[in-house]
Amino acid sequence: MGSEVMANPARKSIAASRIIGRILVYLCAAGFALSVVVVYQARSSPSRTPFGVGSFESDRYQYQANLETTFEPRPGFTGASDLSQPITYVTYDRWGARVDGPGSETADPVYLMTIGCSQAWGQGVSNSQTFTSVLGTRLRKTVGNFAVSGYGGVGSLLRLRQRIQLHPKVIVYAFWEDHFNRNVEPCSPTGSPVCLEMPTVEFDANNRPIVRLPRHPSRNLALTRKWYLEASGQTDKYRTFMTEFYWAGYSVWRSFETESRRRLGLIEAPSMDKKIAAANFVIDQMKAVAASIGAELIVVYIPDYLGSLIREAPENVRVRPEHRGGQFIDMTHRLQAMRQAGVILAIPGDGHMTEAVHQAIADEVVERLRRHNGEKAL
Secondary structure, three states, X not given: OHHHHHHHHHHHHHHHHHHHHHHHHHHHHHHHHHXXXXXXXXXXXXXXXXXXXXXXXXXXXXXXXXXXXXXEEOXXXXXXXXXXXXXXXXXXOOOOOEEOOOOOOOOOOOOEEEEOOHHHHOOOOOHHHOHHHHHHHHHOOOEEEOOOOOOOHHHHHHHHHHHHHHOOOXXXXXXXXXXXXHOOOOEOOOOOOOOOEOOEEEEOOOOOEEEEOOOOHHHHHHHHHHHHHHOEOOXXXXXXXXXXXXXXXXXXXXXXXXXXXXXXXXXXXOOHHHHHHHHHHXXXXXXXXXXHOOOEEEEEEEOOOOOOOOOOOOHHHHHHHHHOOOEEEEOHHHHHHHHHOOOOOEOOOOOOEOHHHHHHHHHHHHHHHHHHHOOOOO
16 A cells, blocks of 8 residues: 555656656757758848848937837938938938938927928938928928838827927928828838837727837847848848848747737737727827917828829818817828829839929918918918
8 A cells, every 4th residue: 555655656757757758859849840940041031121231330320219219310410311212311400300401400499390200201302302391481480300200190299299398389290191000000110020119009998099108119229220230132241140040030930929929819900990099099199289388280191192092081080180179181182183183292113202292281281371370370
């Protein structure tokens, strides 16, 4: 009897050892298989970007980390952005606003401030050709271009809060259609395996929208820049076999992690209703910031003009600013008319707005300001 009792723990120990042994074998096999996949991908399908490294080298990198917006323009920077053609030459002043060239500074206070993404920032055109600068000339007022490439509505809102001390009288939010997506999708569409996490709108347990700030913005920005340097298809200056192996492994792991989270229901594609609710929340917050200093908010909606059909903004987005005491300008019909007249809307090979579209936006804003405030008020 005693020997049988003593034998039971021994049997259990042997059984447990066998289970642990099998688990270790499976883990080793899985690790070996994963290593084979990573090595194969590193050799047969290495991570590549079509861009050069010029814009990402330390002395020519135009961005710095920001705890709220992930990144922001580096104050005082002058250089060229060669991420698309034509190359865009850029200078930022002490506030990180885009200006015409070295020595130029945004006024303090400023009459009109623009927020938005690369469309308003002016990818592919000079700063003097952006609708912000055109408005300054037309209105004979001081202006500040605080748009940042890659931002969505949430980033634009946070940017506004960070620069509201300049006390603008008019705030122009350039609402590019893709902001519907950027407001709710945490990873910036850089093409990199790194999730460059951006601020977004999330909905709490009571379905109330809240701003979610990014985690580890400095680390993710540095890692994204590292990928652009080491994955450039134009030079192998920063590339070695180890960098190939690292990015192949990183990509495999990110794919596995994303798919696992999707299968577990931790990732859910936001519905269009949620995207609209997020956009309206952002606009409401912008209006509240504007109202706090007695400024006027003008939302300029820029529809996706790259396809054959240009769709106007959803009705429940168009009426929102008007109900909150702001202004909403939908550029859809103006762009449709320009296209029918043979005007080129997109910069060839780039896709951003041409100078003609910037001029058209300036026309619409000036007209709205004059109709709403009168000539003397301007």
